[in-house]
Amino acid sequence: MTSLNASHLSSSVLLTPPALRFEEVAFSNEDKLLLGPCSFTLDGIGPTLVMGPNGAGKSLLLRLAHGLLSPTLGQISWSGQERPRQAMVFQQPVLLRRSAVANLVHALAVNNVPRRERMKLALDALERFGLAACAKTPARVLSGGQQQRLTLARAWVLSPQVLFLDEPTSALDPAAIRAVEAAVLEFHHRGTRIVMTTHDIHQARRLAGDVLFLSGGKIREHTPSEAFFDKPVSREAQAFIAGELVE
Numbered sequence: 001m002t003s004l005n006a007s008h009l010s011s012s013v014l015l016t017p018p019a020l021r022f023e024e025v026a027f028s029n030e031d032k033l034l035l036g037p038c039s040f041t042l043d044g045i046g047p048t049l050v051m052g053p054n055g056a057g058k059s060l061l062l063r064l065a066h067g068l069l070s071p072t073l074g075q076i077s078w079s080g081q082e083r084p085r086q087a088m089v090f091q092q093p094v095l096l097r098r099s100a101v102a103n104l105v106h107a108l109a110v111n112n113v114p115r116r117e118r119m120k121l122a123l124d125a126l127e128r129f130g131l132a133a134c135a136k137t138p139a140r141v142l143s144g145g146q147q148q149r150l151t152l153a154r155a156w157v158l159s160p161q162v163l164f165l166d167e168p169t170s171a172l173d174p175a176a177i178r179a180v181e182a183a184v185l186e187f188h189h190r191g192t193r194i195v196m197t198t199h200d201i202h203q204a205r206r207l208a209g210d211v212l213f214l215s216g217g218k219i220r221e222h223t224p225s226e227a228f229f230d231k232p233v234s235r236e237a238q239a240f241i242a243g244e245l246v247e
């Protein structure tokens with residue numbers, strides 16, 4: 001798998017990923033404003049790391065962008081004529097009660113990939129993500145780290161143009177985190193737009209091309225990663241990076 005160093009990746013990205021635009025997007029529940037209104041465009045190479053304290057609205061932002069929720073106000077749009085192929089990886093892997101390879105074959109079948117191509121694509125993806133030896137193992141008995149890699153392999157076979165990841169490594173140990181980060185960078189290399197939440201500043205430093213920083217449902221900062229970590233502009237981001245407790 002790819003070695004871990006985001007700074008070497010931007011120049012080698014194969015394709016420009018589709019751009020995502022939020023225009024005055026807000027999400028409310030029972031008259032309570034939970035996110036926004038916010039406007040931003042993700043049109044750089046990324047990966048975009050979404051950061052902020054608990055309850056800031058990071059997961060809401062990802063769910064809105066992925067289409068799992070509809071905004072109360074505003075517009076979410078993509079460059080190009082069609083909605084891009086998208087996948088989402090969650091903190092807790094969501095897998096079917098069948099073998100690792102069968103999980104991938106099922107995803108390919110649901111997405112109308114011809115039957116004769118499914119097994120080869122599935123086995124290639126398992127190999128790529130270091131899971132070849134687990135092909136016949138029931139997915140739900142794999143370790144947490146293997147399960148998360150399996151969800152990434154399942155996304156890989158579907159060639160998403162955009163991949164959302166919501167705290168994909170928060171339940172994993174360092175070795176498993178390293179493997180997931182390497183997998184994320186494989187997608188990035190292939191030209192997939194990565195939008196990922198994390199609480200781990202070190203992880204964000206390793207992976208981010210740009211950072212979206214939220215607190216209290218508002219976007220406080222959207223800057224290239226170096227600028228974010230070296231000279232955060234907003235008071236909230238300054239406090240967050242300094243390790244203060246931010247709400």
Ligand SMILES: Nc1ncnc2c1ncn2[C@@H]1O[C@H](COP(=O)(O)OP(=O)(O)OP(=O)(O)O)[C@@H](O)[C@H]1O
Pocket residue numbers: 029034052053054055056057058059060061
């Ligand atoms: N579908 C929903 N309907 C109503 N309220 C929601 C919904 N999803 C999230 N919320 C609320 O919106 C706020 C922001 O939640 P969100 O999960 O986006 O925060 P977060 O930044 O991802 O936090 P954490 O770091 O703890 O995961 C919280 O107060 C949460 O309870």
